[in-house]
Amino acid sequence: MLKITEGSYAVAEAVKLCRPQVIAAYPITPQTHIVEALAEMVANCEIDGEYITVESEFSALSACLGASAAGSRAYSATTSQGLALMFEVCFNMAGLRLPMVMTIANRALGAPLSIWNDHQDTISLRDSGWFQLYAEDNQEATDLHFIAYKVSEDHNVLLPGMVCFDGFILSHTYEPVDMPVQEEVDGYLPPFTPYHRLDAGDPISMGMYATPEYYMEFRYQIQQAMEQAGKTLVAAGKEFSEHFGRDYGSLVEGYRLDGADTALIAMGSVCGTIKDAVDEMRDAGRKVGLLKLRAFRPFPEREIVAALNNVNTVAVLDKNISLGNSGAAGTEVKAALAGSGITVLDYVIGLGGRDVRKRDIARVVDLAEKGEGDMFYGLRTEVL
Amino acid sequence: MSAADWQRIDRLPNIYCAGCGNGSVINCTLAAVEEMGWTRENTVFISGIGCSSRAPGYILTDSLHTTHGRALAFATGVKLANPALNVVVFTGDGDLAAIGGNHFIHACRRNVDMTAICMNNQIYGMTGGQGSPTTPRGAISTTTPYGSAEPVFDLAELAVAAGANHVARWTSYHVKELMAAIATGLQTPGFSLVEVMTQCPTNYGRRNRLRQVSDMIEHLRTHALLVQKRDRLIREGKPIPEGMFVVGELVRRHRPAMGVRA
Ligand SMILES: Cc1ncc(C[n+]2csc(CCOP(=O)(O)OP(=O)(O)O)c2C)c(N)n1
Ligand SMILES: [Mg+2]
Numbered sequence: 001m002l003k004i005t006e007g008s009y010a011v012a013e014a015v016k017l018c019r020p021q022v023i024a025a026y027p028i029t030p031q032t033h034i035v036e037a038l039a040e041m042v043a044n045c046e047i048d049g050e051y052i053t054v055e056s057e058f059s060a061l062s063a064c065l066g067a068s069a070a071g072s073r074a075y076s077a078t079t080s081q082g083l084a085l086m087f088e089v090c091f092n093m094a095g096l097r098l099p100m101v102m103t104i105a106n107r108a109l110g111a112p113l114s115i116w117n118d119h120q121d122t123i124s125l126r127d128s129g130w131f132q133l134y135a136e137d138n139q140e141a142t143d144l145h146f147i148a149y150k151v152s153e154d155h156n157v158l159l160p161g162m163v164c165f166d167g168f169i170l171s172h173t174y175e176p177v178d179m180p181v182q183e184e185v186d187g188y189l190p191p192f193t194p195y196h197r198l199d200a201g202d203p204i205s206m207g208m209y210a211t212p213e214y215y216m217e218f219r220y221q222i223q224q225a226m227e228q229a230g231k232t233l234v235a236a237g238k239e240f241s242e243h244f245g246r247d248y249g250s251l252v253e254g255y256r257l258d259g260a261d262t263a264l265i266a267m268g269s270v271c272g273t274i275k276d277a278v279d280e281m282r283d284a285g286r287k288v289g290l291l292k293l294r295a296f297r298p299f300p301e302r303e304i305v306a307a308l309n310n311v312n313t314v315a316v317l318d319k320n321i322s323l324g325n326s327g328a329a330g331t332e333v334k335a336a337l338a339g340s341g342i343t344v345l346d347y348v349i350g351l352g353g354r355d356v357r358k359r360d361i362a363r364v365v366d367l368a369e370k371g372e373g374d375m376f377y378g379l380r381t382e383v384l
Numbered sequence: 385m386s387a388a389d390w391q392r393i394d395r396l397p398n399i400y401c402a403g404c405g406n407g408s409v410i411n412c413t414l415a416a417v418e419e420m421g422w423t424r425e426n427t428v429f430i431s432g433i434g435c436s437s438r439a440p441g442y443i444l445t446d447s448l449h450t451t452h453g454r455a456l457a458f459a460t461g462v463k464l465a466n467p468a469l470n471v472v473v474f475t476g477d478g479d480l481a482a483i484g485g486n487h488f489i490h491a492c493r494r495n496v497d498m499t500a501i502c503m504n505n506q507i508y509g510m511t512g513g514q515g516s517p518t519t520p521r522g523a524i525s526t527t528t529p530y531g532s533a534e535p536v537f538d539l540a541e542l543a544v545a546a547g548a549n550h551v552a553r554w555t556s557y558h559v560k561e562l563m564a565a566i567a568t569g570l571q572t573p574g575f576s577l578v579e580v581m582t583q584c585p586t587n588y589g590r591r592n593r594l595r596q597v598s599d600m601i602e603h604l605r606t607h608a609l610l611v612q613k614r615d616r617l618i619r620e621g622k623p624i625p626e627g628m629f630v631v632g633e634l635v636r637r638h639r640p641a642m643g644v645r646a
Contacts (some may be wrong), residue, residue, distance in 0.1 A: 026482075026483070027508055027511040027512070027514040027526075027527070028511060029510075029511055029512075032511050032512050032514070032526070035514075035527065036512070036514065036526040036527060039526070039527040039528070039529065040529045043528075043529050043530050044529075051527075053514070053515050053527050053528070053534070055481075055482040055483060055485060055517060056453065056482060056483040057483075081433075081451060081452060085483075110451070113433075113449070
């Protein structure tokens, strides 16, 4: 049923429909509305689970790790500084192969302190072993939660996943969202059946030391699981479209790439703006298209190569900066397209809430077609 | 210098809501600093994140606005790097007792020479009124819609137990006593905690039948039990009335301190 709702409430509703058993979260702007709504749902017994008002994000994710280890479906949400504080637990959770889903309302990292949107927080955890999905709008943010739980808990994957949606731009925006009903979600997402869990009747010990003879093989297996997550995401996305009619059967989404000379690559809500900008440029006779990355981990290298084999120029928009190098997606797209003859240019854009408008997209395309790139776009030189 | 000289006028208006108690606490602190004869050159204000932690931004000295919960850890570094500096920390109940709880007990244990002023509004004010470790049982917050069910921390007692050399608690109503307590904290070598029970009309009062600022201040005034009176009640074997919190000086002692100028 279509319902006009704030992004955060849509996410909270989606999480409720996933029947979480343990929710642990610490408030942080702009994630707060999600967890406040969930706290209320638990208090109202609309969710048959526990809500723990933990004392920090570090505790939040640690409690979720424990809950998942004990065999429960766990959930948390955070952003920015909160995610940074979870760093240690993120790596542990992936390494222990414990499923869960966490929503990130993407926000810049300090210093300087900023509550506004960019992707630095999640990009900085790309190496942690969590799969990462980025939503363009609140419908996608909603739907990705069902898919994320299914993939995370799949016994061939067993990795935690982040559903990333842009802080404020999506989290605090009202949009129509088609919210499935419980029976539909139950028909798609079965209850969590742990592969391994703490069970006094069949004791295992988790989190033990790995000597140099074993450590690398563990890491290799996580890498394999991540590759498998890519396949499982595609399968779960296709199955989702059979159940709900919305298609997520690819890790990337092409928009007007047919006959495009220049392709933009981006993640998150800016893709909505880019689609409008592309329409305008197409109307003006310019051969421009968009390749949206829905998954950043696992990195959809094959899909990118396949989608872009006919373009001349690629402009990657990065709402993050790997300081000392360049935007993360730019670097990885360059690697993916190395040797293809395609020119790939990177634009660090929209950091700390700086607005990205249609005319900025058009200017990026102008720059890319002139071969100018690998730069911060839109700097206010007057304050430098 | 007068207390007004310590204000960063160019930062006004501040972010505080109408009726917020933080302004009184800042004023009392500046008055105490003034009384000490400290100068801008030898004084540094340090804070974490929260409405309370915004305070250093409105004061005309060096200040370090750090990450949520970590103010005392940063302050320990500042003090040990330059013991000649007078270090004052502004913090909130969430900053000090939730996410920063570990730093809190260790700063008390080490007895690092600084004064921490905690604006305890019993709520995470800045993020919209979620329950904190000092939200009273039964109080409504955005994460406890039918009332908090968890027991609370008594921050002042915690500091006493953990080893701080000076611990006092007052409210935003008791400005004279608060000023004097802060001045004592500033003079005491070692760690001093001054906990200030203060009103957050926007995110606490509004949801807890204390809609008027004056109601909140009256609530603080009437629920404050002077420590001497509490001790007398105990001596006389009489019960301590429900819902009261102790105000006054809870400890002043001379345990060995860290970061004190030789
Ligand atoms: C690591 C981290 N987690 C969460 C936040 C979000 N946050 C900012 S202020 C705050 C609570 C502040 O509460 P308190 O310390 O009591 O200060 P008050 O605003 O009530 O004065 C929170 C949770 C943050 N900035 N950093
Ligand atoms: Mg507070």
